[in-house]
Amino acid sequence: MTKSILILGSFSKGALELQYEKNFTLLNWAVKSIDIQLPVNYKKDRNGLTKLIHCVNPSIYYNNINRSILIESALLKPLVILVFKGMELFPETLLELRKHCKLLCNYNPDHPFKFYSKGAGNINVVNSIKHFDLHFSYSENICKQLIKDYQVNSYCIPFGYDETIKPIKSKSSHLLEQVLFIGAWDKDRELKIKNLNEFNLQVFGSNIWNKKLRRLKNISYHNEPLYAQDYANACLSASGILNFLRPQNIIEQSHNMRTFEVPGYNGLLISERTEEQLDFFEEDKEAIYFDSIEELKDKLQFYKVHEGLVSKIKANGNDRSIKSGYGYQNRTKLMNSYINKYLE
Structure with a gap:
């Protein structure tokens, strides 16, 4: 029935x-x-x-x-x-x-x-x-x-994450081996991204980002919607995806949708550290975590010159996603x- x-x-x-x-x-x-x-x-x-x-x-x-x-x-x-x-x-x-x-x-x-x-x-x-x-x-x-x-x-x-989507390596220069932020604007995220101006970040989201970031030379805004296959391709192609959690996620020590989507699509999750995320993905083996902008800068600089580790963490995170049924x-x-x- x-x-x-x-x-x-x-x-x-x-x-x-x-x-x-x-x-x-x-x-x-x-x-x-x-x-x-x-x-x-x-x-x-x-x-x-x-x-x-x-x-x-x-x-x-x-x-x-x-x-x-x-x-x-x-x-x-x-x-x-x-x-x-x-x-x-x-x-x-x-x-x-x-x-x-x-x-x-x-x-x-x-x-x-x-x-x-x-x-x-x-x-x-x-x-x-x-x-x-x-x-x-x-x-x-x-x-x-x-x-x-x-x-x-x-x-x-x-x-x-949607396990039916299979990511494909992109040839776009603003995706390939770049650190990306994909998400909605808020004041807190804006301040954090501005503090990372030295790292040539690529930002994808609503047009308000263009207004907020236009004076920054090293941060590029792309008015391209990234959903489904495009989003998965970006996760795979980028060197890492930044995950700035909402205040509620920090207070709850929880996670958001990006927590699973990035590793699920063969990407490198670079996220603010919480208890739930540490349970889902092991630190420095399956994902990268940080508590402050200073710690994030140190990790971005470290992994920038250790591409082999980046590839390994991506593979481990994806393997964990599949084996754990995420x-x-x-x-x-x-x-x-x-x-x-x-x-x-």
């Missing part, structure tokens, strides 16, 4: 939801996906006024998507509903969704009740915690907090096992 799952979240390029959508299908689930973020963004991003209204009273932009989700779920009556984060969904909507499925689950790629940055969460996320049957988080520490503070069922499913196929199988346990 085919089992049905309704996945609610964001399905833009690089979104985590896409991995679970694909891999639940491979596990013979009948998957229906609805983007709950795109309709809201379309309305709020029309002009400056709509953005201001969203800042003051975002709920008015959520009404339509909540109504349509309730109609769709009543028609589908899926066995499982899986919500990613859920900023756009009212707690009252979740109470109604429970009537249309056997199991209501949440995967939050951020902290569910401590918000360290804009867009990380809202009151809907906090007030909805108690309404889910199952919670999934990338962080073991967050799971422990959910169990302790909210007495809910919570399980850790770390981030991963890909999203296994992550989805793990989630599937928890779901099946509560469906029995």
Whole structure:
């Protein structure tokens, strides 16, 4: 008998939801996906006024998507509903969704009740915690907090990488044997990168980086989207990929998506040091870690003249990724096992 799952979240390029959508299908689930973020963004991003209204009273932009989700779920009556984060969904909507499925689950790629940055969460996320049957988080520490503070069922499913993508060596000069940073801008990351001006870094991300870095002679900005195959090719081709964690990851001593993607795609992970990452990849054997810009500079200088070690660490990190099952196929199988346990 085919089992049905309704996945609610964001399905833009690089979104985590896409991995679970694909891999639940491979596990013979009948998957229906609805983007709950795109309709809201379309309305709020029309002009400056709509953005201001969203800042003051975002709920008015959520009404339509909540109504349509309730109609769709009543028609589908899926066995499982899986919500990613859920900023756009009212707690009252979740109470109604429970009537249309056997199991209501949440995967939050951020902290569910401590918000360290804009867009990380809202009151809907906090007030909805108690309404889910199952919670999934990338962080073991967050799971422990959910169990302790909210007495809910919570399980850790770390981030991963798409093992179906096979990286190909690039011939682009700005990728080949260069140190790259690929990611969104924030003030903290900007300051760290500016302190590395001597290392000829290549930065990929939104256009705001161009404005922030234009006066730096040795740091180059590339307005090229790097997703899927392009991202994997960059990891393989570069001498290393910098990973500046968000404040929440440092506080939690956790990890982010790049933690697994870079080694998974045969790249050299150069990341701020945390307890979880040290468990996933052994320091100086499978990945490189640092606690300060000074330590990072020393390591960049060292590995710049030890290319053989770089190649070895890349190979070790990729081997660890494969042997430890860090890909999203296994992550989805793990989630599937928890779901099946509560469906029995």
